[in-house]
Amino acid sequence: MDKEITLDGLEQIIASTYAAEQEFKQMKLIMDQVIEFLPTALWVLDGENNFFVLNNEAKSLSCLFDKLDRTKKTQEVDHNDKIYLIKINPNENNTIITAIDITEQKRSERLAAMGQVSAHLAHEIRNPIGSISILASTLLGRVETKNKLLVMEIKKSIYRVERIIKSTLLFTKGVTANKKRFSLLELEDEMESSFEFYSLSKDIELDIDFSHDKELFGDFDLLSIVFQNFLYNGLDAIEEDDEKEGIVTISHDSNNEFDIITIKDSGVPIENKNILFEPFKTTKLQGHGLGLALSLEIIKAHGGKVELLKETKGFSIYLRKEV
Helix, strand or coil: CHHHHHHHHHHHHHHHHHHHHHHHHHHHHHHHHHHHHCCCEEEEEECCCCEEEECHHHHHCHHHHHCCCCCCCEEEEEECCEEEEEEEEECCCEEEEEEEECHHHHHHHHHHHHHHHHHHHHHHHHHHHHHHHHHHHHHHCCCCHHHHHHHHHHHHHHHHHHHHHHHHHHHHHCCCCCCEEEEHHHHHHHHHHHHHCCCCCCEEEEEEECCCCCEEEECHHHHHHHHHHHHHHHHHHHHHCCCCEEEEEEEEEECCCEEEEEEEECCCCCCCHHHCCCCCCCCCCCCCCCHHHHHHHHHHHCCCEEEECCCCCEEEEEEECCC
């Protein structure tokens, strides 16, 4: 009888141990899945500094691990154009290290600070620039004919500064589109006028292929800024090129959902496509880094998109049609 009781007890202990083992395996599986699901790189080192736990995010950042200062519990580390917040928690048995990508957070903080400074400067500059613009217009009507070209160059330079001020203020306060229908002819006239205000040092042709009986749906003033930015972007690229002449072509097409404006230029290739629409960054010798960023915001406010052409240098701007 005692033998039977002992066997029953052993069987119960074995069954309980097996159940506990299965539960442990299930919990371990869940913990492993949680660790891999984290957007955070996780390293756990044992007392001898050997890796005890290492998730896939941590494996992909092995080079980042080598940059860490193990004497600091909290630090920010630059790695591959990203910023990581590192936290190190050492104790007697192990050391837990985490790294999380805070690039967007830092970018937002930097943009907010730069935006405040830029807006303040734009406000301060706007009034004196406005006065200079009025004086230049008055001067144009009074100088001798041989000096009119010089005054026109002054007006063109002022126009460019005014455009930068307007873009800066618009970018910092946000974009709201007041949409209505307007003809492509109006847009063509606006582009030709903007082209005349650009100070050319080369023989550059502007070729606009629009159907004058077609219309677009959007905020004309905001879209004028967009296409002017893309036009000047192309003209700047041609000015930087070694060739003595160049061409900017602007054309219109459409499908069931979008009107499509395509702008191409024969200027220098784009060096860094990754920062094209990054505020306050520019790939050009001249520019303030807001033109394309603001243009993208305006197009998004119209429910559209901007695509970089693959086979030739240029952009396609998609404007959603009126529903």
